[in-house]
Amino acid sequence: MRSLINISGVxxxxxxxxxxxxxxxxxxxDGKIDRNGVGLFIKKTxxxxxxxxxxYLDSNPIKSWHEDYSKKYRDSLxxxxxxxxxxxxxxxxxxxxxxxxxxxxxxxxLRKERDRDKYYALNDKRHKxxxxxxxxxxxxxx
Numbered sequence: 417m418r419s420l421i422n423i424s425g426v427x428x429x430x431x432x433x434x435x436x437x438x439x440x441x442x443x444x445x446d447g448k449i450d451r452n453g454v455g456l457f458i459k460k461t462x463x464x465x466x467x468x469x470x471x472y473l474d475s476n477p478i479k480s481w482h483e484d485y486s487k488k489y490r491d492s493l494x495x496x497x498x499x500x501x502x503x504x505x506x507x508x509x510x511x512x513x514x515x516x517x518x519x520x521x522x523x524x525x526l527r528k529e530r531d532r533d534k535y536y537a538l539n540d541k542r543h544k545x546x547x548x549x550x551x552x553x554x555x556x557x558x
Contacts, residue, residue, distance in 0.1 A: 424490035427482075431455040440464055457482050489552075504546030517542050 431454050435441045442448030453460030462470050472478060506514060517538045524531040 421490050421494055424486045427456045427486070428454070431458065431461045434465070435461060438464065457487075501552045502549040505549045505551070506546045510545045514542055514545055 434456075435449055435454050440449050441454070442450070444450050444453070449460050449464070455461055456465075456473060462473060465473070521535055521538055524535050526532050526535060
């Protein structure tokens with residue numbers, strides 16, 4: 417989750433590097449860019465970029481990626497909504513096995529050593545099911 421925040425920050429940092437390298441940082445009244453105008457996706461900084469880079473940053477794929485993913489997910493993750501990343505993806509057979517293990521676990525008496533051993537075995541099997549999930553969301557209701 418931290419890496420999602422860092423990806424957004426990379427573009428801010430590149431904007432700062434550009435502004436400092438070109439000695440563009442300062443007061444707006446002096447024709448410079450103030451701290452609120454620094455960032456590769458901010459117009460004040462983009463106005464100083466080469467036209468090719470400005471066109472690239474303004475292209476639909478990059479602009480929509482920034483607005484729809486980088487900005488929205490980063491801002492909500494950093495300020496209010498935890499990111500939900502499912503632990504794994506299950507096919508139908510794995511899903512049935514997962515729920516079957518869940519049912520068996522519910523009937524165990526964990527005060528008994530025999531049941532604790534069975535619990536650990538079932539739990540290990542559950543954790544080995546599925547594949548890595550590349551899906552993420554703001555919430556389970558999204």
